[in-house]
Amino acid sequence: MIVSNRKARYSFDVIEEFDCGIILTGSEVKSIRRGDVTLVDSYAYFKSGELWIKNLKVSRYKWSHKIEVHDENREKKLLLHKKEIAKIDRLIQDKGTTIIPLGIFIQNNRLKLKIGVCKGKKLWNKKQDIKQRDIDRDAKREMNFR
Numbered sequence: 001m002i003v004s005n006r007k008a009r010y011s012f013d014v015i016e017e018f019d020c021g022i023i024l025t026g027s028e029v030k031s032i033r034r035g036d037v038t039l040v041d042s043y044a045y046f047k048s049g050e051l052w053i054k055n056l057k058v059s060r061y062k063w064s065h066k067i068e069v070h071d072e073n074r075e076k077k078l079l080l081h082k083k084e085i086a087k088i089d090r091l092i093q094d095k096g097t098t099i100i101p102l103g104i105f106i107q108n109n110r111l112k113l114k115i116g117v118c119k120g121k122k123l124w125n126k127k128q129d130i131k132q133r134d135i136d137r138d139a140k141r142e143m144n145f146r
Helices: 006-011 026-034 082-091 123-145
Strands: 012-022 043-047 050-054 076-079 097-107 110-120
Touching (some): 006 012, 006 097, 006 110, 006 123, 012 097
Antiparallel strands (some): 012 076, 012 110, 043 050, 050 076, 097 110
């Protein structure tokens, strides 16, 4: 995993995850491989039957040519099979569900984006998750002491 969106797992319940390709320019690929990308405020949406991602901020590559500068905040098209797109479309019909990027990784020398169909958590759900995580951590520590 090159970059992960830890805030997404804290704020949302992930219903289902999908791995998809993403259309990028050369300088964007180089910047992402260096880790110069922000996933925090980004989300995916449907436009004319295709899935697009918005607010995926890819910083300008430091050594790129001055003429070939990419727009840091441009919308990028996601590459999925038709069946996966149809499944995502069915899943987001529920109220309160959205598509959020969970991370970027390399598979077979290609950049892939892990997206999740997510439903927002309430405040008490977040507190329960923190409490459960603390309990699990304490139990793990106690097992290591023995």
